[in-house]
Amino acid sequence: MTRKAILVTGGAGYIGSHACKALSLAGYLPVTLDDLSTGNEAFVRWGPLVLGDIHDVERVRATLVEHDVAAVMHFAASSIVGESATNPLLYFHNNLGGTLALLEGMRQAGCDNLVFSSTCAVYGDAPGGRPMSEDTPRNPVNTYGRAKLMCEEVIAEVASKQSLNPVMLRYFNACGADPDGEIGEFRQTETHLIPRAMMAIQGHIDDFQVFGEDFDTPDGTAIRDYIHVSDLARAHVQALERLIGGAKGRQAFNLGTGDGYSVREVLQTISEVSGHSLPAPAGARRPGDPPRLVADPHHARQELGFAPAHSDLQTIVSTAWSWHRHAHPRGAPASCLSAVPANDVLSKPTASPAAGPVLGVRS
Numbered sequence: 001m002t003r004k005a006i007l008v009t010g011g012a013g014y015i016g017s018h019a020c021k022a023l024s025l026a027g028y029l030p031v032t033l034d035d036l037s038t039g040n041e042a043f044v045r046w047g048p049l050v051l052g053d054i055h056d057v058e059r060v061r062a063t064l065v066e067h068d069v070a071a072v073m074h075f076a077a078s079s080i081v082g083e084s085a086t087n088p089l090l091y092f093h094n095n096l097g098g099t100l101a102l103l104e105g106m107r108q109a110g111c112d113n114l115v116f117s118s119t120c121a122v123y124g125d126a127p128g129g130r131p132m133s134e135d136t137p138r139n140p141v142n143t144y145g146r147a148k149l150m151c152e153e154v155i156a157e158v159a160s161k162q163s164l165n166p167v168m169l170r171y172f173n174a175c176g177a178d179p180d181g182e183i184g185e186f187r188q189t190e191t192h193l194i195p196r197a198m199m200a201i202q203g204h205i206d207d208f209q210v211f212g213e214d215f216d217t218p219d220g221t222a223i224r225d226y227i228h229v230s231d232l233a234r235a236h237v238q239a240l241e242r243l244i245g246g247a248k249g250r251q252a253f254n255l256g257t258g259d260g261y262s263v264r265e266v267l268q269t270i271s272e273v274s275g276h277s278l279p280a281p282a283g284a285r286r287p288g289d290p291p292r293l294v295a296d297p298h299h300a301r302q303e304l305g306f307a308p309a310h311s312d313l314q315t316i317v318s319t320a321w322s323w324h325r326h327a328h329p330r331g332a333p334a335s336c337l338s339a340v341p342a343n344d345v346l347s348k349p350t351a352s353p354a355a356g357p358v359l360g361v362r363s
């Protein structure tokens with residue numbers, strides 16, 4: 001039987017590639033559209049790669065038609081909060097402009113189903129540090145969050161007037177790596193806590209710091225809700241199936257665990273799992289970092305059936321550490337991926353219906 005094709009923009013990136021694997025395991029054919037600006041060709045293992053930019057409306061339209069695509073998962077974006085402060089135009093251009101072009105390509109192709117990558121950054125600071133529900137006021141404090149909020153608003157407006165069925169998934173802190181060790185987190189410019197701490201342990205960076213120990217939190221460091229990337233990926237499939245099944249109702253869901261961990265708690269777990277001590281001097285706060293961001297995830301649980309299976313801190317750190325140990329974070333992933341064994345901490349091979357992945361097929 002022919003598998004339903006799903007267009008995955010940004011499928012060569014960290015979260016997009018895990019979503020491609022989850023789609024393949026669920027019986028879909030993920031078709032990646034990616035310009036490889038921050039992604040890795042070697043991560044495109046479960047379906048074809050269409051090398052291109054989401055701003056290219058004709059490329060989007062033709063890809064949707066050629067593959068008879070049933071829905072789009074839209075991950076392609078620029079997503080470094082600090083960079084959005086120094087280069088706001090890039091964020092409006094790539095994230096908002098790119099989404100407008102994608103929507104136009106979808107309209108021309110008659111493809112109506114959209115799963116959109118949003119972020120907890122649309123909320124800004126949590127009022128009183130309470131868990132954030134989907135109804136928490138959206139007051140982004142950085143350009144990245146503002147551009148994502150604008151995308152959400154455009155998508156909702158178009159959906160109210162034209163044929164578009166969207167679901168917006170607001171992730172909290174994506175982390176961890178594929179438990180089978182096939183893919184993981186690799187960016188040329190890395191800003192995230194867990195990969196940077198591991199790069200510091202491995203000696204690849206020498207400027208690791210804890211950004212602020214004077215927050216109003218129990219140990220003074222900032223608290224985040226860490227959600228395993230494979231749980232996020234699975235939630236995308238659940239959201240997609242809800243869309244394809246024609247469900248109406250809520251358009252936005254938080255994807256987090258509801259539990260918060262401080263930077264120091266995360267670093268402690270990294271030391272325990274890796275067996276390495278980690279010099280982590282306290283530095284200044286990073287501009288725009290709120291003290292505490294934790295999800296109220298109950299709508300996703302109730303309406304999507306979202307049930308994180310890998311998002312306890314130990315599993316997050318174990319899978320990430322296994323990936324980092326085997327795929328040198330400063331090496332070329334294409335050349336080292338073949339050497340990455342199944343995760344030796346959580347050895348749990350999966351049978352994928354995509355046995356014999358199509359590697360780096362370009363159209």
Ligand SMILES: NC(=O)c1ccc[n+]([C@@H]2O[C@H](COP(=O)([O-])OP(=O)(O)OC[C@H]3O[C@@H](n4cnc5c(N)ncnc54)[C@H](O)[C@@H]3O)[C@@H](O)[C@H]2O)c1
Pocket residue numbers: 009010011012013014015016033034035036037038039040052053054055074075076077078079094098117118119120170171172173174175187
């Ligand atoms: N990483 C997180 O913690 C997090 C949290 C919340 C939301 N998000 C969102 O999730 C999505 C994926 O993030 P990620 O961490 O996997 O980032 P990533 O940089 O690893 O992946 C982004 C992918 O999009 C591609 N891309 C970027 N611009 C493109 C364009 N114009 N045309 C085609 N391809 C393009 C890149 O090459 C890359 O493969 C983003 O939309 C991001 O805003 C991420």
Ligand SMILES: O=c1ccn([C@@H]2O[C@H](COP(=O)(O)OP(=O)(O)O[C@H]3O[C@H](CO)[C@H](O)[C@H](O)[C@H]3O)[C@@H](O)[C@H]2O)c(=O)[nH]1
Pocket residue numbers: 079081119120121171172173174191192193194196197208209210211212222223224263286289
């Ligand atoms: O070298 C580092 C890196 C990070 N941190 C701290 O660790 C925590 C987590 O930082 P990350 O950079 O890993 O994640 P953020 O919470 O800043 O960012 C996440 O939330 C953002 C919204 O606020 C965006 O959605 C972004 O894509 C997503 O990764 C923060 O308190 C940060 O200050 C450090 O102390 N040292």
